[in-house]
Amino acid sequence: MSRRDGLEWLRARDPGLRAVRRSARVALMACTGFYAARYGLGNDVAAIYALFGAIATGGMSFVPGTPRERAGTLLAALPAAAALVALGTVLGVHSWTAALGMLVVGFLVSYAGVGAPRLGGLAGGLQAFYILACFPPYAPATLASRLAGLATGVVLMATAEMWLLPDTPPGRYADRLARAATTASGALRALAAQTRSLPLDSLEQLTTASQELRLSKVPDEERPTSASARHRAICQSAAYMLHLLAQTRQLAQDAREAPGGRDPAAARLLEASATACHDVARGLSGQGPAPSDAPYAAAAADFATSRISPVTCSPRNAAVVRGGAIALDIAHTGASLVTAVRIALGASIPADTTPPAQRPGPFWYAGRSTLSLYACRLRAHLTPRSVYFQNAVRIGLALAAARLIVGGLDLAHGLWALLATITVMGTSATGTRTALRPAFSGTLAGAAVVAVMLYTVTDHVAVYAALLPPLYLLAFSAGPVLGMGWGQAFSTVAAAAAFAQLGPARPGLAAVRFTDVVIGGLTGALIGLLAWPQGGAGELRQACSRLLDQSTRAVTETIDTLTRGSTSDDALARTRLALVIAEESYAQYANERDDTDPAHDADKDWMAILLTGNQVITMGQSLVDHCSSGALAAWPLSAARLRDAAHRLRLTALPLVDDLRSSKPRPPPGEPPAPSTRTDSIVIADVLTDSGGRATDPLPYYAVDAAIWLTSLQRVVTALATTGPS
Template sequence: MPRRGGLEWLRARDPGLRAVRRAARVALVACTGFYAARYGLGNHVAAIYALFGAIATGGMSFVPGTPRERARTLLAVLPVAAALVALGTMLGVHSWTAALGMFGVGFLVTYAGVGAPRLGGLAGGLQAFYILACFPPYAPATLGSRLAGLATGIVLMAAAEMWLLPDPPPGRYTDRLARAAALASRALRALAAEPRSPPSAGPEQLTAASQELRLSRVPDDERPTSASARDRALCQGAAYMVHLLGQTRQLTQDARDTPGTRDPAAARLLQASATACHDIALGLSGRGPAPSDAPYTSAAADFEARRVRLPTWSPNSAAVVRGGAIALDIAHTGTFLITAVRIALGAPVPADTTPPAQRPGPFWYAGRPTLSLYASRLRAHLTPRSVYFQNAVRIALALTAARLIVGELDLTHGLWALLATITVMGTSATGTRTALWPAFSGTLAGAAVVAVMLYSVADHVVVYAVVLPPLYLLAFSAGTVLGMGWGQAFSTIAAAAAFAQLGPAMPGLAAVRFTDVVIGGLTGALAGLLAWPQGGAGELRRACSRQLDQSTRAVTEIIGTITGAGTAGDALARTRRAQVAAEASYAQYATERGDPDPAHPADEDWMAILLAGNRVITMGQSLADHCSPGALAAWPPSAAHLRDAAHRLRLTALPLMYDLRSRKPRPTPAEPPAPNAPTDRTVIADVFAASGTRAPDPLLYYAVDAAIWLTGLQGVITAIRRTTDARTAAPG
């Protein structure tokens, strides 16, 4: 053990000792209920169900939230657990009825986790209740004892969540968003100050704040992945905040490069954005009311009127125009961010004004009840293309096959075969392979110890009663601290110690237990490897590839329309639909424990792709609303540069789309920008050249906004490709 000492070593493996505390709760509750029924009431049936009631809801389940929220969740699922036990008791009359029920329960319980992380976290435990009840002996007369034991275990577990070594409340994603908003507010306020100077929050701090919003940096119990309007709004608000921080970072860098360049109207707009971000931080942290877009009303109107009268003779005019366009982009993003935050806080928002032909709008879910949104997600994923659906079918098939095999072979302790199936099933082939070997090796090691224990202790029940609590403490903490194999080994020993108190135990039980685990593990492994093995990452790759495809098509179509080189179509509407699908896939991916596909773009790449799609929709719609078809055709150089930039964006995205679809990322040579590659500065120069000594035509400022938009998208897509190529080219 390292020199730092046992406690420091344990804290390094188990931050906050969360796993140890949870294991202590489960061990004490499970053993208390078991001992009370076994030795106090002499009821073996109630004893085993009290034991499993605590283990299934405390050890086999992951329920996010505060201790009080977890306790409420456990009490809320008690009727469901009782129904599953009753169903298993009735269908256990024949192997084939039990197997049919196993398929229905396996599918429904797993699929119910769509959009509900707490239900998803309880899936394994709920399935265990049916599994336990559907095995011999078939004894409907014992249903009362089974339900009494079950209720005892779950109620005690709910009480323990609140009062027995409770975990500290998990962090809140709203606090992360609030901290990012506060940082953006300080940076924007500094940029709006007179004289203008680089803000104290440098580009590195703004980048770090963006990274902290990515779900890969967020603990499982803090991630907003449910179907509720609040969680949807938090995820969408985070995307807007990432873009706002990125544009603020750009202005910060510009302030360092050209200090003193300042437009009073743009400064007032930045000040309004700073105020809005400050109000967002207060609202999300609970120290103020929900934010309002009031700060933008007069500042935006003032800026729009001011920038079309900007003199052209100043040496800094181009920098002022560019800074103003970025400030307007920040303000535009801020209004969307405020709407998302108001939805997350439960405040009223304006009705969706998106025309029917262009729906779904950006906030289509606002005002809809959670049950309606949950039902909508259930319907949306009832398709073989959905990873939720795929995973539910795979688990149902594996459990059904294991139940049929156990019944056909008449295995005495076949319960462990199905529990092993649940253990090794993952949402991807990688996840299944990762769980398979530790499950087998741990069980084999535990079975060897069990054989020695049963031979040495024989029928001295008091010994089993004494060692049961520490064994379960190790069973539910060793997996986190030492690895899954250790947890499986201690679980095998603890289960043998519990059942040895209910009847005669022979040394051969160890071999029986290991045989059951091998059968269940192999069944789960085959189902996991053969049926839809790509998991959440596979579907997310396809969804993001489609989203990139539709987004870049929409950009090309919008630019072609406003420059007179094309006609408006439905590309933006298709992008909205692709965005919704990609966001749903990302939510599924975020619910998976660990990274099931580390060879491909990691979480920051996925969120960057979603951010790009979001920017295409919001800014693309704004340009389509303000610029009539052919509005910029009167200025050929600007129109040509915008079309070239849109075409270059599409070409940059194509290799990334191919990599995502093919699952075979390949190194691509670096492509330095061509000397004449169009940028926002190029278009700004065109605007001044076309205007001569006059103030630019107001329409030309939309060319500047479009150029800022395209430059930002180009930077996002290029950064994703560089990250992907760097991972692919890395040794090993």
């Protein structure tokens, strides 16, 4: 293989050579701190902590952001790292105190990342600081040297993040959202034109724009997953944009199937939505001010008058009425999108008008500090139903158990057992088992090389010093490029080369290292099997099951409120809470690697379920806000059809809800149900027949809006229930 071919192969496995650059930074800074303390100051304690300071913050941590942001995060975490080293030094007096501290530290450090991706990315490194300090020798007198070495390693790593082979700044999710808004704007403007004709590839562009917003398609460092108001607003904007794109695509399909029938008022509403999307794109990309919903005011008033005019009310204009209802849905969604984007950009928004009984409203977080929102997220996930809580408990228990076992067996170099536990712990038993084989095989291969190296090189320290930088370069680059087993192998050899410079090392060290890794790995696997073994995949099924259940309940309740005047419960509020948990579970699941779902091995379109919840909340709240309780009871025929449609939606969703809750494989789906007349077509015909071509009360047209809503939901849920969420 030529040099050029080799570089192309490497770039294919490591786009942008990010892993190689990161490995170079870690290797150089870790070795610099180690050599300075070991050979410059003659302080072995400071040397080992300088080495681990750089490795833990650079090699075991994955902090998102620009190089400057990553450097700032590492420096900000230095006091916490020092506190953990001090705590480990004090509690290391007994195995049981060290294990108890490990339980608390393991849980708190992991759980703290629930609303702070940068802190979550540092979890493994911060835990490593406590692990290193709580192992023998128990030497509180060396705390100053430990902290000095730690500070050296962290500061060197922070400096390297900015100046040594810095990574290209990651892309922004807001830019994806801006591109989607630009696509939607172009399609809406074409639909508002006289010809209502779109380019041939417009539907594919709308679909592509939706796909780009899916978290599974977004690199980890681009995901807006923090608890800040900006990130919450961007995520909410994406939800509104997905619904807007889906309805725009539906309108485009209708225009192709039934050309003509253009309603000027609906066209002006679409034009206003196109303008709003254009302004959203400019605002998010930094090319213009925050968007405004001002374009909607005149267009919405004009449409409200036009849709009940005698011309529009003709029974021959069913397609026009349907198109107008979809245009109105797009407008409502666009107005909410504008509000969410204004929050993301730090602009002011109108006061929350959500009735107290329906709160929290959709924008409850606006104006609140990041600290208070972070506290809210911590409280919301302090439940066994949260994947973050489950994972924190599992890691805390596994690390504490491993520390007790190592202390009880009095294993030398026992810290490797706990580091192995961190390495193999996934969010499910399947993920943990998947990591065991490469961890064990890689360590065994590395141990064999270590035995040969120590036997051959013996006590020639200069050889170990020369080998250390390339070994650590390979240790941190081989994993992402070649696989976890290769990373473990080179890490084993590099660790042996480092410790051989601190004292006499014999070939038996290889067997010790392998024994420690086996003990740590098996402990992690056992805890993973006993504590929430389904992990993110299982919890995501449960979260999406609850979301579908609450969503269809909310639909039934909303329709009953509009058609019967039933007392409104808090179903919409419960759906919002279920959606939050489902979105968090999906974000966690999307981060898992090689974590298959044992009961449902096909990949699932979880985003379709999340979008269903968003549709229920968005349009359900709009109907409740604009149509008073019992307002549709005066049109019993349309009201009955809406109740039937809501009931049918609920019945369609129930088997899927039960399937998601079940841990047993689902039988293959049967034949799809025979197509039936859509609710929206029936209700539109009823409303137009009742109008008799005369100007009517605008209230019946809320039945049309509700019918469009129900039909859209029925289409999505039927697809999921028929083929499974795949």
